Amino acid sequence: MTVERNVVCTFCGCLCDDINLTIEDDRIVKVEKACGNGRGLFEGYNPDPIMPKVMGRDTTFQEAVKEASRILRSARYPLIYGLSSTSSEAQRMTVQLAELIGASIDSTSSVCHGPTGLAMQAVGEPTCTLGEIKNRADLLVFWGCNPLVTHSRHFARYSAMPKGRFIPEGRRDRKVVVVDVRRSETAKSADMYLQIKQGCDFEVLLALKALIMGRTLDAVEVGGIPAEVLQQLAVEMKSCRYGVIFFGMGLTMTNGRDLNVRGVLSLVRELNDHTRFSALPMRGHGNVTGADQVMSWLCGYPFAVNYSRGYPRYGPGEYTAVDLLCSGEADCMLVIASDPAAHFPAPAVKHMETIPVIAIDPAESLTAAGASVYFPTAMYGIDCEGTAYRMDGVALRLKAPLKRKRPSDEEVLQALIEGVKSC
Amino acid sequence: MSDESFSAVCTLVTGRTLEQAKGMHIGKTEEEYRKAVDKAFLSPEVLSKLSLNEGDEVMLKTRCGKVRVRVYADAGLPEDVVFVPMGPTANALVGSDTEGSGMPSFKGLQVEVVRS
Numbered sequence: 001m002t003v004e005r006n007v008v009c010t011f012c013g014c015l016c017d018d019i020n021l022t023i024e025d026d027r028i029v030k031v032e033k034a035c036g037n038g039r040g041l042f043e044g045y046n047p048d049p050i051m052p053k054v055m056g057r058d059t060t061f062q063e064a065v066k067e068a069s070r071i072l073r074s075a076r077y078p079l080i081y082g083l084s085s086t087s088s089e090a091q092r093m094t095v096q097l098a099e100l101i102g103a104s105i106d107s108t109s110s111v112c113h114g115p116t117g118l119a120m121q122a123v124g125e126p127t128c129t130l131g132e133i134k135n136r137a138d139l140l141v142f143w144g145c146n147p148l149v150t151h152s153r154h155f156a157r158y159s160a161m162p163k164g165r166f167i168p169e170g171r172r173d174r175k176v177v178v179v180d181v182r183r184s185e186t187a188k189s190a191d192m193y194l195q196i197k198q199g200c201d202f203e204v205l206l207a208l209k210a211l212i213m214g215r216t217l218d219a220v221e222v223g224g225i226p227a228e229v230l231q232q233l234a235v236e237m238k239s240c241r242y243g244v245i246f247f248g249m250g251l252t253m254t255n256g257r258d259l260n261v262r263g264v265l266s267l268v269r270e271l272n273d274h275t276r277f278s279a280l281p282m283r284g285h286g287n288v289t290g291a292d293q294v295m296s297w298l299c300g301y302p303f304a305v306n307y308s309r310g311y312p313r314y315g316p317g318e319y320t321a322v323d324l325l326c327s328g329e330a331d332c333m334l335v336i337a338s339d340p341a342a343h344f345p346a347p348a349v350k351h352m353e354t355i356p357v358i359a360i361d362p363a364e365s366l367t368a369a370g371a372s373v374y375f376p377t378a379m380y381g382i383d384c385e386g387t388a389y390r391m392d393g394v395a396l397r398l399k400a401p402l403k404r405k406r407p408s409d410e411e412v413l414q415a416l417i418e419g420v421k422s423c
Numbered sequence: 424m425s426d427e428s429f430s431a432v433c434t435l436v437t438g439r440t441l442e443q444a445k446g447m448h449i450g451k452t453e454e455e456y457r458k459a460v461d462k463a464f465l466s467p468e469v470l471s472k473l474s475l476n477e478g479d480e481v482m483l484k485t486r487c488g489k490v491r492v493r494v495y496a497d498a499g500l501p502e503d504v505v506f507v508p509m510g511p512t513a514n515a516l517v518g519s520d521t522e523g524s525g526m527p528s529f530k531g532l533q534v535e536v537v538r539s
Binding site: 036 | 440500519521523529530
């Protein structure tokens with residue numbers, strides 16, 4: 001029995017790097033410090049080898065590569081999707097494959113913080129690290145997100161609770177504000193909760209910006225929030241020493257999408273005339289931030305890239321996976337470390353059922369279960385090393401506490417690149 | 424909407440829940456996952472208006488699709504919002520329009536809650 005200390009958990013964008021794992025007979029038998037999601041990731045993982053599948057039947061790795069390469073090579077409009085739960089090394093290789101076959105390549109960002117990327121391109125990114133927040137932030141605003149459910153240790157490790165260099169009393173030195181449609185688990189633990197009407201985020205953000213600029217509101221309420229409450233929040237924001245707005249899907253998945261996030265970023269820009277303020281998206285998948293980073297280095301764009309002309313073209317709404325599937329344009333799909341069959345709208349999933357799908361995933365997801373070709377792979381951060389980016393853009397090296405018995409995502413992608421070249 | 428005692432028009436919000444995450448770890452092809460995502464939450468006031476008890480089945484209808492789910496109370500919800508955990512059931516209600524962004528309307532569609 002061995003104990004591996006300070007392992008990185010890759011479940012969500014927090015990338016908590018203090019997890020202790022007890023390992024016995026090549027299985028994780030005890031997980032310490034992780035949240036429920038982290039425990040689920042490690043405890044449920046079985047590293048035993050699994051045969052690849054072609055049309056639901058077990059086959060050899062070579063045969064699966066041959067069939068997948070044939071599908072990719074014969075496609076006229078291939079779509080590559082996923083990337084957010086694998087290492088940045090595998091992400092880099094995926095872009096290489098996309099360029100080789102002239103595919104569209106898109107990450108799960110497009111159904112999470114894709115609109116945030118659009119807003120950042122328009123306004124800029126007033127960012128900071130989670131370390132700065134821990135040591136300095138005395139005002140935390142959580143807008144349209146519910147970290148107590150989605151990022152369970154965020155409060156404890158990075159934001160609300162920890163004692164920091166300039167925050168000696170931890171939670172007592174910080175004010176926590178939640179703006180959300182639902183009185184969520186996070187809202188219940190806030191010092192101030194603003195219940196906003198669904199779809200009114202942009203108006204409220206604009207009103208807050210006006211108040212920060214010293215204007216008065218010609219309204220008794222905006223988006224269901226009384227004007228005096230907004231005034232109170234504006235005062236809190238201007239008078240804090242170091243504020244942060246964390247924002248989530250409540251802004252990006254609803255009416256306004258990128259405009260809502262532009263509202264946040266513009267507000268933060270305005271606040272920096274008065275005090276120090278930052279904004280940070282609550283990134284979901286463990287390495288979705290890495291997917292944006294790697295795509296940006298290699299293609300120049302964070303998601304929704306098309307290589308059909310041999311050079312990268314950017315087109316959210318056109319080259320994004322949901323749009324390519326719902327329009328019926330994609331005639332094959334390679335899915336890496338994600339599960340669109342579980343998380344895409346029904347019309348997109350319906351089209352997936354009519355085209356060949358190749359899935360690369362450690363777990364037999366709904367996508368993998370219906371795939372023409374399925375490659376079971378090792379899990380990054382458990383039996384496969386690599387690099388992942390935390391939600392604040394800090395890169396962390398992932399250990400492999402278990403011995404690897406399956407191919408890595410990189411090995412499968414390398415085999416596909418060689419297979420496509422030799423077709 | 425023909426009879427207010429039989430149906431209510433609300434706004435659909437989908438999102439994560441602890442139960443959905445737990446089911447996901449067990450496996451998306453398992454019963455626990457289906458149970459975690461095949462449900463909807465309404466405010467206790469709307470449940471009362473529609474004479475519904477927790478666990479009763481309703482039909483949810485949007486312009487993009489319809490599903491049958493069991494309903495449960497969430498006192499944190501406003502009266503005009505229905506919350507459905509993210510997953511295949513919620514996705515049957517979400518359309519293909521991304522408004523040129525790549526992002527479908529996972530939150531914000533009008534949904535009708537019809538008592539079975």
